[in-house]
Every structure is written in C-alpha cells, then in structure tokens.
Amino acid sequence: MVYISKLLHGGKPIRRYLRNGFTDSLRVYVRGGTGGNGLPKFGGVGGQGGNVVVVGKESITLDDVVRSNKSKRYLAGNGTCSSHNFILGPPGESVKLQVPVGVSVFTDEGKKLGEINKENEELIIAKGGPGGHPRNGFLGIKGQCYSVRLDLKLIADVGLVGFPNAGKSTLLKAISHAKPKIANYPFTTVRPNIGIVTYKDLRQISVADLPGLIEGAHVNRGMGHEFLKHVERTQLLLIMADINGFQLSHQYPHRSCLDTIVLLNKELELYNPELLNKPKLMVINKMDSISGFQKFFEIRDKILNLGDVFYEYPDEMKPEKPLIFDDVLAISAKEGINDINLVKEKIRHLLDVYAEAKKEKETEKSEFLSIRESLNEKGPKLV
Numbered sequence: 157m158v159y160i161s162k163l164l165h166g167g168k169p170i171r172r173y174l175r176n177g178f179t180d181s182l183r184v185y186v187r188g189g190t191g192g193n194g195l196p197k198f199g200g201v202g203g204q205g206g207n208v209v210v211v212g213k214e215s216i217t218l219d220d221v222v223r224s225n226k227s228k229r230y231l232a233g234n235g236t237c238s239s240h241n242f243i244l245g246p247p248g249e250s251v252k253l254q255v256p257v258g259v260s261v262f263t264d265e266g267k268k269l270g271e272i273n274k275e276n277e278e279l280i281i282a283k284g285g286p287g288g289h290p291r292n293g294f295l296g297i298k299g300q301c302y303s304v305r306l307d308l309k310l311i312a313d314v315g316l317v318g319f320p321n322a323g324k325s326t327l328l329k330a331i332s333h334a335k336p337k338i339a340n341y342p343f344t345t346v347r348p349n350i351g352i353v354t355y356k357d358l359r360q361i362s363v364a365d366l367p368g369l370i371e372g373a374h375v376n377r378g379m380g381h382e383f384l385k386h387v388e389r390t391q392l393l394l395i396m397a398d399i400n401g402f403q404l405s406h407q408y409p410h411r412s413c414l415d416t417i418v419l420l421n422k423e424l425e426l427y428n429p430e431l432l433n434k435p436k437l438m439v440i441n442k443m444d445s446i447s448g449f450q451k452f453f454e455i456r457d458k459i460l461n462l463g464d465v466f467y468e469y470p471d472e473m474k475p476e477k478p479l480i481f482d483d484v485l486a487i488s489a490k491e492g493i494n495d496i497n498l499v500k501e502k503i504r505h506l507l508d509v510y511a512e513a514k515k516e517k518e519t520e521k522s523e524f525l526s527i528r529e530s531l532n533e534k535g536p537k538l539v
C-alpha cells in the first residue's frame with residue numbers, strides 16, 4: 157500500500173501531515189556546546205562546542221519530534237580541553253534534530269533563524285562556543301542557548317480561503333478523499349484539513365481547507381490570521397464565497413456575497429500583500445439556493461473588476477489593491493456533480509498554465525545568463 161501510494165505520488169513519499177492531523181507549532185530548548193579550554197603552556201587550543209542542527213525530513217510530523225524527545229531539550233556536546241595528548245582539543249558532538257519539511261525556526265523575540273524547504277536540508281540553530289585560544293585567554297566560550305519555535309507551514313498546492321460556512325469543507329470532501337467536519341454553523345473547521353485530488357492520469361494535487369476568516373481577523377476576531385500562514389506556500393488560492401453572503405450572528409451586520417469578497421480581499425492584504433499576487437480562482441457556492449443565478453449575474457462583472465466597487469465601502473473595509481481572479485466559477489458544492497468536475501479541471505488547468513509560465517521564465521533567465529557569460533568571454537577586454 158505504501159509502495160502504491162508512493163508510486164501515485166510520483167515516487168515521492170506523501171508528507172505525513174497530508175495524511176494525519178498535525179501540530180503546526182512547537183517550542184524547544186536548544187544549547188550549543190561550550191568550547192574546551194586551551195593549554196597556555198603549549199599554546200594548545202580547546203575543541204569547538206558542538207552545534208544544534210535541524211535537518212529536513214519529508215516523512216515526519218512535529219508530533220513525531222515531541223515523541224522522539226519528550227523533554228524538548230537539545231543539548232550539543234562540549235568541546236574537549238586541549239591536553240598533552242591532544243594539543244588541538246577535539247570538537248564537541250553536534251546534535252541533529254529532524255523536523256518536517258516546511259518548518260521555519262524563530263527565536264522567542266521573533267527573529268527568524270531560517271527555514272527548511274527540502275529533504276536533508278540542514279540549518280544550524282544554536283552554534284557551539286569557540287575553544288580556548290590565546291586571544292580569549294585560553295578559556296572556552298559558552299555556546300548559544302535559547303528556546304526556539306518550530307513553525308510548520310503546510311506545503312499544499314492549493315489553499316481554500318473563505319468566510320465560515322461558505323462550503324469549503326464540502327468542496328474539499330467532494331473533490332478529494334478527505335473527510336472534513338461539515339456542519340451548518342460557523343467555525344466547524346478549527347484546523348487545516350488536507351485532501352489529495354487524484355486525476356485520471358494519476359496526477360495528484362494537494363488542497364488545504366483552512367478555518368474560515370471573518371472581517372477583523374487581523375485584530376484576531378474569529379480564528380484570526382493564524383492559519384493564513386498555510387497559504388503562503390500554496391501555488392493557487394481558491395477563494396470561496398456563499399452567494400447568500402454571511403452573518404456571524406444577529407448582533408452583526410449581514411454581509412452580501414460581494415461584501416464578503418471585498419472583506420476577504422482586505423484581510424488577505426492586511427496579512428501579507430504578496431498573497432494578492434498569487435494565482436487566484438474565485439468560486440461562488442450554493443448556486444442551488446433560491447434566485448442564486450440571478451444574484452450571481454448581478455455581481456459577476458463586479459467580482460472581475462473588484463477595484464471598481466471599492467468606492468461603495470467605508471475606508472476601514474476598503475483594500476488598497478483589488479484581487480484579480482484568473483476565473484470566476486459558480487457552483488453547488490453539495491448538489492452539482494458536474495460543478496465539482498469543473499472545479500477539479502480548473503484547478504489542474506491553472507496549475508499547469510502557471511507551472512509552464514514559470515518554466516519558460518526560468519529558461520529565459522538561464523538563456524540570458526548564458527548569453528551574458530559568453531559575451532563576457534568573447535567581448536573586448538577592459539584593461
């Protein structure tokens with residue numbers, strides 16, 4: 157079975173967090189080793205303290221990291237002091253901490269130490285101290301020590317974003333084999349769900365369904381922006397809205413479908429304006445509702461030229477830059493079997509078109525570089 161799933165996924169193992177529930181943040185304590193003391197009498201230099209290094213692994217989750225070391229402390233070995241037998245003290249042993257691919261490492265002050273994007277990629281997160289030598293009075297120096305946060309961002313191809321109750325989980329269930337929780341109340345989805353969409357030619361595309369966003373998410377209303385980090389690495393944003401709009405409860409105003417799209421535009425922009433540059437597919441759901449199509453045709457052009465309607469909104473709701481969609485689809489995730497196929501095909505088409513464009517751009521860039529290199533070789537020599 158594992159072999160078959162590996163085969164279907166193009167020979168690569170399917171990331172474990174794509175199959176299971178997962179922890180997406182973990183705090184651990186790390187300490188680099190202390191350098192060994194030098195030997196003044198002979199000018200001996202102490203060994204360097206070992207480092208704490210994170211190493212990327214596709215096949216593990218942050219839960220595995222906890223299970224493998226419940227203390228969550230990673231202490232590298234100290235360097236050996238210089239001695240008669242070893243004038244240059246041997247270095248301390250480095251500690252390797254395996255983490256899932258997609259992890260970024262931050263200090264408690266929020267400084268980013270780096271990220272792991274590939275299998276076996278390594279990053280030193282706590283350096284060992286130098287050994288004692290003449291310039292530091294032959295006294296070994298302590299290594300770096302602090303707590304760090306391992307922050308996992310999903311690496312899914314498509315990210316589903318929308319207000320609560322828009323039907324994101326229903327769509328995910330319909331297009332993939334995922335089994336998300338579906339209910340007629342907001343915030344049914346409290347953590348990201350991942351589904352794998354399989355096409356007839358066995359190509360597989362991963363889709364992440366994120367908890368619903370609401371207006372004011374940037375000030376932590378609803379689930380806040382916490383989950384938006386997971387769409388940063390997706391290639392395509394699938395933005396979903398309910399044709400009937402959304403109302404959190406009776407105390408809150410009812411927002412029309414167009415309002416929710418403008419508000420999503422605003423929240424995405426406040427989180428990270430670069431998200432607006434990603435390819436985007438707009439899906440309007442619940443078209444089986446009464447006068448669904450009539451409502452859709454009233455707003456279709458406005459969705460495609462979103463910037464033109466901003467003047468109708470108060471300043472606090474107005475985004476700086478409009479979302480520009482590659483396409484707008486009107487579907488019923490619950491009733492429309494053909495609609496589901498249409499969404500699947502559209503996702504595939506857009507991913508293929510953008511992958512092709514990216515490839516062409518890279519080829520152009522490398523051709524340009526090689527032309528420049530050859531011109532440099534043959535061009536007039538500047539003295």
Ligand SMILES: Nc1nc2c(ncn2[C@@H]2O[C@H](COP(=O)(O)OP(=O)(O)OP(=O)(O)O)[C@@H](O)[C@H]2O)c(=O)[nH]1
Nearest residue numbers: 320321322323324325326343344345368488489490
């Ligand atoms: N009429 C109709 N109802 C739908 C459709 N799609 C989803 N629903 C219903 O809308 C409700 C919310 O659906 P979900 O899929 O849980 O919505 P969600 O966007 O994942 O919601 P959160 O988890 O709160 O973010 C459920 O009662 C669904 O049955 C549709 O196409 N038509």
